[in-house]
Amino acid sequence: MLANTATHNVTWEKLPDDFVLDNEPVDNINQPLLAAALTESLELAGRLPADALTITNYGICATLNNRFVVKAPDWGYVSSIRVSREEVKRSYTPRLQGDIPVIVMEFLSDTEGGEYSSKPTYPPGKWFYYEQILQVPNYAIFEPDGGVLEVYRRDNLGHYQLQTPDANNRHWIAKMNLFLGVWQGSRENRSGYWLRWWDENGELLLWGLELAAKERQRAERLAAQLKALGVEPEV
Numbered sequence: 001m002l003a004n005t006a007t008h009n010v011t012w013e014k015l016p017d018d019f020v021l022d023n024e025p026v027d028n029i030n031q032p033l034l035a036a037a038l039t040e041s042l043e044l045a046g047r048l049p050a051d052a053l054t055i056t057n058y059g060i061c062a063t064l065n066n067r068f069v070v071k072a073p074d075w076g077y078v079s080s081i082r083v084s085r086e087e088v089k090r091s092y093t094p095r096l097q098g099d100i101p102v103i104v105m106e107f108l109s110d111t112e113g114g115e116y117s118s119k120p121t122y123p124p125g126k127w128f129y130y131e132q133i134l135q136v137p138n139y140a141i142f143e144p145d146g147g148v149l150e151v152y153r154r155d156n157l158g159h160y161q162l163q164t165p166d167a168n169n170r171h172w173i174a175k176m177n178l179f180l181g182v183w184q185g186s187r188e189n190r191s192g193y194w195l196r197w198w199d200e201n202g203e204l205l206l207w208g209l210e211l212a213a214k215e216r217q218r219a220e221r222l223a224a225q226l227k228a229l230g231v232e233p234e235v
Helices: 030-044 126-134 208-228
Strands: 002-004 009-011 053-055 059-064 067-071 075-078 103-107 138-143 148-154 160-162 170-173 178-187 190-198
Touching (some): 030 053, 030 075, 030 208, 059 126, 067 126, 103 126, 148 178
Antiparallel strands (some): 009 059, 138 148, 148 160, 170 178
């Protein structure tokens, strides 16, 4: 499948099995925690369909002027893939193997990763690659230490525009039917800012520990009500 930008010939080809992928470690210990938290709440809320794909430091590929390009966002969401998961075990090629990502995210760290790079020459910068080559509709850049979230949406002219959050300081991701925002608290021995999902009614999508705590509180309230009625709850 072929697509053309102004000066770039873009094709969608499967990455060869012998292609050497970048195997460098992530820049920051917080990145895997932030990514896992985003995926977990989607899964537990039933918001992760069987054919959806979440991407965590995992290569998204295109062929630019006959040369392979691979960028690995810190997190991303693909609503539907059209191949088996075995075929996308090493990398994912949009259009050839499924939909383009609905959103990709980069978590800023002390190491400059070029999240804002619009360099068009090979190898292209991340911004240019997501905006012009992959044409991902939503691009989020999150600075976890300060809790600063920037969400860019691709306009009708094909350029990212910074979005203004709503009154709750959240961003509506239409193709996911969810809000994305910043939440402060603790998880997995990390206290600080996290990215969280809220549904269309403003309800927070919970993590597993939060769901367990909610169920425990419900059971405790029920037990208290039964005792007030003179009924001893079963243990």
